Amino acid sequence: xxxxxxxxxxxxxxxSELLRQIGVPxxxxxxxxxxxQAAGEAPEAYVVRVAAAKAxxxxxxxxxxxxxPVLAADTAVVLDGTVLGKPRxxxxxxxxxxxxxxxxxxxxxxxxxHDGAGVEARLSASEVRFRATTAAERLQYCATGEPxxxxxxxxxxxxxxxxxxxxxxxxxxxxxxPLFETAALLTQHGLGFWLTARAA
Numbered sequence: 001x002x003x004x005x006x007x008x009x010x011x012x013x014x015x016s017e018l019l020r021q022i023g024v025p026x027x028x029x030x031x032x033x034x035x036x037q038a039a040g041e042a043p044e045a046y047v048v049r050v051a052a053a054k055a056x057x058x059x060x061x062x063x064x065x066x067x068x069p070v071l072a073a074d075t076a077v078v079l080d081g082t083v084l085g086k087p088r089x090x091x092x093x094x095x096x097x098x099x100x101x102x103x104x105x106x107x108x109x110x111x112x113x114h115d116g117a118g119v120e121a122r123l124s125a126s127e128v129r130f131r132a133t134t135a136a137e138r139l140q141y142c143a144t145g146e147p148x149x150x151x152x153x154x155x156x157x158x159x160x161x162x163x164x165x166x167x168x169x170x171x172x173x174x175x176x177x178p179l180f181e182t183a184a185l186l187t188q189h190g191l192g193f194w195l196t197a198r199a200a
Contacts, residue, residue, distance in 0.1 A: 009058040009072035018177040023194040031057045050074040051110035059114040070114040077152025078106040084152040090142045096153035102132035109173040124178030126169025
């Protein structure tokens with residue numbers, strides 16, 4: 001198995017950008033799985049399970065043809081113990097943003113690595129506080145189209161950065177791929193970073 005190359009089980013351009021940032025050669029192989037929280041499942045357990053399932057799904061698809069380690073991640077925004085998913089439309093996005101206004105919430109991102117021997121995952125937990133936002137601001141933000149593919153209806157790396165009053169934890173984890181935990185997993189499994197990226 002070539003040790004300086006991984007498959008990234010995500011179509012997220014943000015995760016690709018973060019992986020390039022630390023110089024990991026990779027190829028994108030999105031995972032097609034159901035991302036649905038089970039009844040009574042804790043948010044932490046949910047994101048770890050989904051990240052592991054993504055890694056397992058891609059590994060199952062490529063193991064006979066071109067086995068390489070598979071890296072996957074999953075992110076959840078949690079408010080009052082409830083996971084806020086990706087909004088289906090502008091009305092739902094605006095409602096999520098209204099709930100987040102003037103309050104702190106948690107962002108959980110699990111990263112998982114499958115190297116053929118099994119899956120190992122690590123969890124990043126951060127706290128984000130939004131300043132109070134107005135209805136007009138929330139509608140204007142929704143009009144940018146940015147909320148619709150993002151957990152909790154916002155992207156900290158985008159226009160919504162102006163809403164963020166405080167961040168405690170991992171910025172890259174809130175974006176979608178915690179680089180501290182990712183690098184630790186790669187190192188543990190004999191994989192490199194700070195290499196010349198050959199991203200596909």
